[in-house]
Amino acid sequence: xxxxxxxxxxxxxxxxxxxxxxxxxxxxxxxxxxxxxxxxxxxxxxxxxxxxxxxxxxxxxxxxxxxxxxxxxxxxxxxxxxxxxxxxxxxxxxxxxxxxxxxxxxxxxxxxxxxxxxxx
Amino acid sequence: xxxxxxxxxxxxxxxxxxxxxxxxxxxxxxxxxxxxxxxxxxxxxxxxxxxxxxxxxxxxxxxxxxxxxxxxxxxxxxxxxxxxxxxxxxxxxxxxxxxxxxxxxxxxxx
Numbered sequence: 001x002x003x004x005x006x007x008x009x010x011x012x013x014x015x016x017x018x019x020x021x022x023x024x025x026x027x028x029x030x031x032x033x034x035x036x037x038x039x040x041x042x043x044x045x046x047x048x049x050x051x052x053x054x055x056x057x058x059x060x061x062x063x064x065x066x067x068x069x070x071x072x073x074x075x076x077x078x079x080x081x082x083x084x085x086x087x088x089x090x091x092x093x094x095x096x097x098x099x100x101x102x103x104x105x106x107x108x109x110x111x112x113x114x115x116x117x118x119x120x
Numbered sequence: 121x122x123x124x125x126x127x128x129x130x131x132x133x134x135x136x137x138x139x140x141x142x143x144x145x146x147x148x149x150x151x152x153x154x155x156x157x158x159x160x161x162x163x164x165x166x167x168x169x170x171x172x173x174x175x176x177x178x179x180x181x182x183x184x185x186x187x188x189x190x191x192x193x194x195x196x197x198x199x200x201x202x203x204x205x206x207x208x209x210x211x212x213x214x215x216x217x218x219x220x221x222x223x224x225x226x227x228x229x230x
Contacts, residue, residue, distance in 0.1 A: 106170035
């Protein structure tokens with residue numbers, strides 16, 4: 001069965017960077033786009049962008065342009081999301097999600113989430 | 121901040137029908153398909169409805185989606201206690217060139 005397993009919780013200081021991983025199994029990693037979505041405590045869902053695991057192509061939400069980088073390592077079926085220049089309002093649970101078909105946008109499979117806490 | 125507006129809460133007794141609205145614009149719902157997600161407390165979201173009214177396998181037919189113009193709605197018929205969750209609509213926005221989620225609706229089973 002399809003599984004997306006994310007890396008563990010992180011605590012970072014303001015200005016630092018964080019890199020979250022998302023290991024895929026149960027399907028051919030390069031067949032489906034991976035998206036990243038975050039959720040601040042008690043808040044709604046916010047789309048961050050997508051990556052094509054086959055080509056490495058990316059598209060980022062305007063809000064995160066210049067701060068986010070999405071990459072992958074096809075040899076280990078793993079996607080990564082790196083967010084730099086962290087601020088306190090970046091504290092959130094970060095999810096990776098797999099699209100059923102095409103680039104966007106119904107996410108049939110989700111990772112379990114990674115809590116990133118930004119605090120001095 | 122979100123461009124898709126949902127009521128913050130909805131409620132019903134077991135067995136009742138609950139409807140959640142999602143209001144957007146011509147650049148998102150008006151020109152793209154709508155998806156709905158259910159998020160149980162402390163868990164990752166789950167795809168409930170895609171392409172306006174399609175249910176993934178395993179989703180009960182108590183859940184149904186519809187779209188008209190720049191608005192969409194999710195209906196839950198035969199409400200059950202396990203339906204207590206947050207529900208989010210979502211669609212691609214051509215103006216923002218990004219995927220947008222609704223503000224979310226918390227459903228309570230009385």
